[in-house]
Amino acid sequence: MSGFRYIGKDTPRPDGGDKATGKAHYIQDLERPGMLFGKIKFSEHAHARIRHIDTSRAERLPGVRAVITGFNTPQVRIGFLRDNLALKRDKVRQFRDEIAAVAALDPDIAQEAVDLIEVEYEPLPAVFDPEEALADGAPLVHEFDARGRPVESNLVPLPCQHRTGDVDAAIRQARYSAEGEYSTPLIQQCCMGTAGCIAEFDTHDNLTIWAKTQIPFLAQRDYNGALAAMGLKGKNARVIVPALGGGFGTGLDTHAYEYIAILLAHRAGQPVKIVYTRQEEFAYLSPRQSARTRIRQGCDENGRLLYRDVEVLQDNGAYVSWGATYPTVMLLPVTSLYTVPNVRFVATIAYTNNTYCQAMRGYGNPEVTWAIESNLDDLAREAGIDALEMRLRNCNEPGESTPMGLKVTTCGLRECLEKTGAGLEWKQKRGQGSAKRRGVGLASLIHTGGGGRIYRSDASGMILKLDDFGNVNVFHGGVEMGQGLHSSLTLALAESLGVTPSKIHINQTDTGTCPWDVGTHASRGAFMACKAAILAADKARAEIFRLAEELFPTLVAKNLAKLRKKRPDYEAPAFDVQAEAKAERFELCDDLIFLKDAPDEPWLKVDLAQLIRASHYRDQGKMLTVESFYDPPNELPNFETGVGNISATYAYGTQGAEVEVDIETGEIKILKMVAAHDVGKVLNPQTLKGQLFGGLAQGIGYALTEELLTRDGRILNPGFTDYKMPTVHEMSFPIQLEIVETDDQEGPFGAKGVGEPGLVPTAPAIANAVYDAVGVRLHHLPMTPEKVLAALQAKHGSAAAT
């Protein structure tokens, strides 16, 4: 499709200027009158009974306004399975468990008071390995579930599996098979802006909370539940979202620190702010889950995939967040990346006394794609088929219905594979490895591209309020985290409504003013917002043109009268405005309303602001506000059977790597990356590139350097000194972007979601290139020099790896 006025054109994002000049306001920058600062007392044990908490010295510290524990506040249950308490009572189950909190005049006093709180513990045996946690006799992390029923094991009760066809028969039938075990580590999301909130009550006990969240409306629901638990049933939480400083999944749950700020604010009778320091963020904010994956895949003599058999074990940590539902997204690549007729998937999630985990970009997808795509290269080698050719033979195609029941509408995977192959000079470079220690490899992905129904509603609402000045004030519940949502939304509205981008003003996301939206996750932000925008714009245009039918003839008559005052000799072209002024004959473009068949005369055009004022300032006048609510055509899957068309469309992509491996140091040097992504349609090239480059950089960190290290449940590297996310130097290799446009039928202007795909296939693409270079298969992320050397030595013996 072509002919767009704004869509697809490189356009600076609306918030760029404020951010580049330091004028964007993050939670760190916000203050409220009378605001106090909160600090939390965290557990000093991984697993222990709380015997006694002595807060007396903290209470006496000058400047302290409130000291709370689980024993002097109402019990507030939190978490996806309500298995967590805002402040712990019976025992602690991880090092970061919240035991007490202080509100004080400044953060230093609050911290000093926290340090004065003394807790007496009775240490309990702990378990830190998910397999050990599921063994007989393992210490129980939870003795009871949220409803008080006794629990018999550390198995998290969230079954997720899938069975299609007969995998056992396919295993017998397969000519070639490959199997392996793969693992991925804990990853810190590393938002540059750390987590925080401000909680404030009015005299009616209604709460306003400025929260660093990606789910303002689900958060409202959670907070309202907490208010009820506090004896404030029926009171409301208004959630306001400041500039976010990055999200990456950290905002998909509500967090204990938020409930603690609420409890402190209510106790102190003053607003309370809690903001994590970087060290607190590393140690006390939930990271991406670690996962262990066992995989088997097999094919026939022609390389056609016959089966895929995947078992995943996730270390959940001590409490269940939304992040424990990663397997619901793992289902996508396991069942639907390439065409596989027989699929078996079982995910097991274990409670341990490690830090509990939450969502991160990709949401389970990178964890299993790491295993699937690494193992697929092994299978191709086993079958003696080129790895790219193998993927092309099994490529997904439009019209396909996958084992999970995903309805493949548009699918650019074949083109992504071909373009990646071309970008890597696959034919010349693949298999030339060992001599030069250079190699090429690739891997692909599928992800939700048209919303992701993991909740009963996957909808998104929008309100457009037009004012006397022709401004379009937008109220939308999605969250601009940095990804460029407001950029896409501005262009979508300008395009579909017919106003200039500078007239579009997107209001702060606020549950008090914006219509409901399930949250900014599953790469759904731009897809949903732009769809809601198109619906709202259609309504607004219908209303504008109806008003124009009524008011336009008078307004242009005035225009003409004015013109004739200036130019008495002006001869108007013959055109019967009154007769032509029918709603369906109007057009609105760049803020001007005109009749499509009218001569191109300035007086025959009416500014949108002029029309709104004419409608407003008259007897029984009216203003123009429209709303839309878009709920995509997708299904809430049955996760116990792993079937359901979770998204209205799917994003595909392939990334390729060319690497050089130093066999003396084990260092992997990336020479080039190719990233080919089916994005449906480009909305704004520069924000799209930001998402893809940024995702790829996170993929590089995941592949090579990042790992949150723990020992007996304690985080060992809580800072950027020892947790290595990529700097500009690690990203100095060339990246060839190949944008594939498939013009999706459901997508806004043809676009698909692109938020998460960028990091999904990066690690296996690199691992496959490493194998091509030096012939070793790496199974455990990150692929550090130590692991590469160990693999080389295992292959070649302890002698020089030649």
Added chain:
Amino acid sequence: MSEEISFELNGRPVRVAVDPGQRLLDVLRGPLRLTGTKDGCSEGECGACTVTVDGRPINSCLFPAPEADGTRITTIEGFLDEDNRPSAVQRAFAETAGVQCGYCSPGMVLSAAALLEANRDPSDEEIRDALVGNLCRCTGYVQIVDSVRAAAAALRGEA
């Protein structure tokens, strides 16, 4: 305990009471009301708190406030054109997608500006060297480097 120090902040004189152990970052964001400078890690690793002291970019989270006495300090708020409009470097970041969540942007802009003050035609490697102390989680740095290149061209009068 506290002492009074004076320095030039964004072209204007200021006098402020500081404690011996206080960080310049907290003085800027607190009593001096300049919140454009961000606290990203408090250990000098991420560069979000970058300001320039006598033209040199430093991490204000590691810089003792008393040492600011007698210096000339520029924060992101002071890094504007004469008419208080975004400077060429800021415009380049805003227009070339060097900005995403924006939390690292003030520090990135100041590190880039310090480079371009000394070198109007930096190579990509020189740009990367200048930005290696500034972490960004959103962009993958590609369009940040593009922004600095665009800013350099603008400053050379080529844009």
